Amino acid sequence: MPAQYSATDSNTGLEVTVTGEFPEEKDDRVRIARTTNLFTRLMATILSTESTEERNQRFRAIETQLEIADSLIKGDMQAVGELVRDTLNDMGVTEDQIRDAEEQWREQIVKLGGDPDSIENIFPSQNVEGTANNDLPLEDLTPDDIEDLFNSNKSDDDDKSDEK
DSSP states (O other), X not given: OOEEEEEEOTTTOXXXXXXXXXXXXHHXXXXXXXXXXXXXXXXXXXXXXXXXXXXHXXXXXXXXXXXXHHHHHHTOHHHHHHHHHHHHXXXXXXXXXXXXXXXXXXXXXXXXXXXXXXXXXXXXXXXBOSOOOTTSOGGGOOHHHHHHHHHHHHHHHHXXXXXX
């Protein structure tokens, strides 16, 4: 007989129910309940957004993060890289900025004693030759890390334009 977990958002009344055959381990059941609660809160927050445009942006953000999580869990680092690259492009980060960030990561790898030649295209795309490096822990990169890399490139570009 299938088990069932239900979570309800207290502010909106939104209820999400997950039904299936679940492992007997207590820790697994706790994780299923926590994940269901989190998903319910996220959906309630998105659905309570009045602006259609903002609501759609929030849906897309959650969809992308879930796609990345699915690819990470499956160990499909090429798909992770493509999703991250697409997300960065959607945020207005150019291919040149991504390549500059990749070069900065290679330089940091050298400073840490690593082999930069082991890094090909961190974020593969159809436009760039090469494949993702499955050993690179992309899941360790935070949005702040990525933003810092691109902001440092942007300020360098701004300085160059001031010199003209």
